Amino acid sequence: MSETKKFMYINRRPPCGTVYPLEGLEVVLIGAAFEQEVCMVFISDGVFQLKQGQDTIDSGMKNFSPTYRALGDYEVTRLYVERESLEERGLTEADLMPLTWEDEDDDWAEKPSIQIVSRTQLSDLLEEQDVVFNF
Amino acid sequence: MLHTVNKSPFESASLKTCLGLAKSGSDILLIEDGVYGALAGTIHTTMLAEAAGTVSVYALGPDLKARGLPEDRLIPGIKVVGYDGFVELACTNDKVQSWL
Numbered sequence: 001m002s003e004t005k006k007f008m009y010i011n012r013r014p015p016c017g018t019v020y021p022l023e024g025l026e027v028v029l030i031g032a033a034f035e036q037e038v039c040m041v042f043i044s045d046g047v048f049q050l051k052q053g054q055d056t057i058d059s060g061m062k063n064f065s066p067t068y069r070a071l072g073d074y075e076v077t078r079l080y081v082e083r084e085s086l087e088e089r090g091l092t093e094a095d096l097m098p099l100t101w102e103d104e105d106d107d108w109a110e111k112p113s114i115q116i117v118s119r120t121q122l123s124d125l126l127e128e129q130d131v132v133f134n135f
Numbered sequence: 136m137l138h139t140v141n142k143s144p145f146e147s148a149s150l151k152t153c154l155g156l157a158k159s160g161s162d163i164l165l166i167e168d169g170v171y172g173a174l175a176g177t178i179h180t181t182m183l184a185e186a187a188g189t190v191s192v193y194a195l196g197p198d199l200k201a202r203g204l205p206e207d208r209l210i211p212g213i214k215v216v217g218y219d220g221f222v223e224l225a226c227t228n229d230k231v232q233s234w235l
Contacts, residue, residue, distance in 0.1 A: 014143055016201050017168040045143050048171065051203040058197035058217075065203075089145065090176030090208070 005130040007031065007038045011046035013135070015065060016056070021049050022064050024135025029067075032074035039078040040071070041122065047085045050096040050114065065097065072101030072113055079113045082122055137162045137228035140169035141235060144179040149234040154182060159189040162224050164216070166195045170202060173209045180210055187212045195221060 009028050013020045028040060042050055049065070056063040071079070079099060086092060099113040117125070126132065138157050144150040150165075150172045157163060163186075165172050172183055173194040183192065187210065196215045199206070206215055216224070225231055 014146075014168050014171065014202070016198075017141075017143070045145050045168075045171070048202060053203035053205070054201060055203070056201040059201045061201055063201070088178045089171070090174050090180070 005036050006128060007036045008126065008129040008132045009038070009040045010132060010134045011040065011042050011049055012044040014045040014048040015051075015054065016059075016061060020135045021046075022062075024133070025064065025067055027133065027135070028076055029070065029074055032076055035075075038076050039080060039125070040076065041080045041082070041125070043082045043085050043122070045089075047081055047089060047091060047096075050079070050081065050099070051091070052095060052097050068097060068099055072099065075101070077101040077111070077113050078115065080115050080117045080122060080125065082119055083116050084119050086116070137164060137224050137231045139164045139166055139231065139233045140172065141167040141233070143168040144172040144182075145177075150179070151182065153232075153234045154186045154190075157186070157190050161190045162193065162228060163190050164193045164195065164221065164224055165213075166198055166221070170194045170198045170204060173199070173213050174204060175208055175210045184210050184212070193220065193224065 011024055015021050054063055054065040093116050096114055100110045101113050102108045103111050138153050140150050140153050142149040192213045193216050194213055196217050
């Protein structure tokens with residue numbers, strides 16, 4: 001049995017302007033196969049990645065935002081969104097996609113994946129990690 | 136003159152620099168991640184809302200839609216245009232300054 005480490009993926013960029021968010025999401029999904037203790041963090045413009053209602057039909061880009069819904073099935077169940085980043089951007093939790101996961105140990109109850117946390121809480125979480133990736 | 140801004144105001148000073156240098160009567164078009172500058176209720180809203188008194192501010196509709204930003208969340212007075220409107224603005228202005 002190999003040692004389980006705490007992995008944190010930090011997302012700081014808006015969804016469309018660069019390929020980082022998509023690449024980051026793919027790394028998280030691939031990395032999920034290694035059964036580590038994984039969480040994702042959305043700060044700064046990264047919070048826009050989770051914005052509801054993204055529709056790229058008119059701009060001819062690929063819309064990968066529905067892929068975030070797959071995270072729960074890959075047991076990536078903790079998505080931390082910084083409250084201060086939301087507030088600076090005039091957003092609330094209601095603006096974000098309703099992402100959920102099913103808890104095997106609780107009769108497959110559907111639970112929210114997104115947790116709104118303060119900058120202070122995030123700072124403590126960051127300190128706890130063994131490995132941190134940035135996208 | 137037409138000014139285009141394609142960077143998020145939360146990540147870059149492009150919008151601030153543009154608004155500081157744009158003459159009264161200029162057209163300012165927000166494109167790509169620049170459309171985040173059109174959002175109401177943010178830490179940058181006041182800066183753009185004040186500028187909108189002397190310049191005309193536009194935002195590119197397809198880029199707003201791609202980012203899930205509906206028109207009712209924008210700063211009042213900002214006009215949403217399509218690609219045809221972008222061409223129209225580029226043609227009616229004698230020069231285009233891109234704040235990349």
